Amino acid sequence: MLDPLARRLIDPPLNLAGAALARRGIGANAVTLSGFAIGLAAPVALALEAYLAALAAILLNRLADGLDGAVARASRPSDLGGFLDIVLDFVFYAAIPLGFAIGRPDFALPAAFLLAGFMGTASSFLAFAVFAAKHGLNSSRRGPKALYYLGGLTEGTETIACFVACCLWPALFPYFAYGFGLLCWITTASRVFSGVQAFRNR
Template identity: 60%
Template sequence: MLDPLMRRLIDPPLRRAGATLARAGIGADGITLLAFVAGLAAAAAVALGQTWIGLALLALNRLGDGLDGAVARATGATDRGAFLDIVLDFVFYGLMVLGFAVAAPQNALPAAFLLASFMGTGASFLGYAVLAGKRGLSTDLRGRKSFFHMGGLTEGTETIAFLVLCCLFPQYFPLFAWIFGAACWLTALSRVVAGWQDFAGGPGRD
């Protein structure tokens, strides 16, 4: 929901930083992998109860996630890079939730509910993107992307805000997880309805 606004704020400095890194010969895929390593460390820190360290590593992960796209746009985006970026993003989000589940027994059930909701948002997001690409649909509301990025109540900005809150106030993770998980299910439902309407007719199921 907030991604279009956030993109307008962060894209100009990211473009400048990306151009600088590209001129220095730093590749987008390398940044993606380094950001994921920071994300793995963030999840491990959270699992060990070191949420402030986890928060710092989360910030590094998200900075890398922004810079890799900026570098890719400066040097020429590739399908491999886009694939790597989205897969590692989804894995990172799931591992952060797993970290909170490991950190405290009372987090286990809300974490399981949240991970199930991530399955709904992820499947609806990627499924819509596949068919939108097949039909030649495009959007630049969330910046220039290699494939269609559908919006919703819970997007990247909201997910990052949720994880930041959990790191700042880990004792409230169960409450945050139930609320955010419910919002994710609303997002998934809205995407299913949109897909049902937008992809009516045309080629049949494979």
């Protein structure tokens, strides 16, 4: 929901940084993979209940996630880059609740509820993108994307805000997980409705 606004604020500095990296011969896929490697430190830190370290890894991962697209736009976007970006994003998102559950087994149920919500948003997002590509639909109003970008109540900006809140106030993780998980299911339902509307006569 907040992604379009966030992109307008962060894209200009990211594009400048991405162009500088591209001029130095740093590829978008290298940024994606480096960011993912940094992001994997977050669930490890969460398992150790080192919440501020986890927060730092999360923020660095998200910075790299913004930079890889900027580098690609300044050089040459590729299908491989788009594929790696979306797959590693979803793996990273899933690893965060897992880290909380490992560190605090009493958080396992809310973590599972949040993961189930992520499964709904991810599958509905990707399924819509598959059939949008088949029928030549695009979402260019959100800027250049590797695949159709179907919005919703819980997008990247909201997800990161949730993760930041969980790291700053870890004792409240169950409340954040149940609340955000519910919002994810609302997003999933809205995307299913959009899919029915878009594809029922095709």
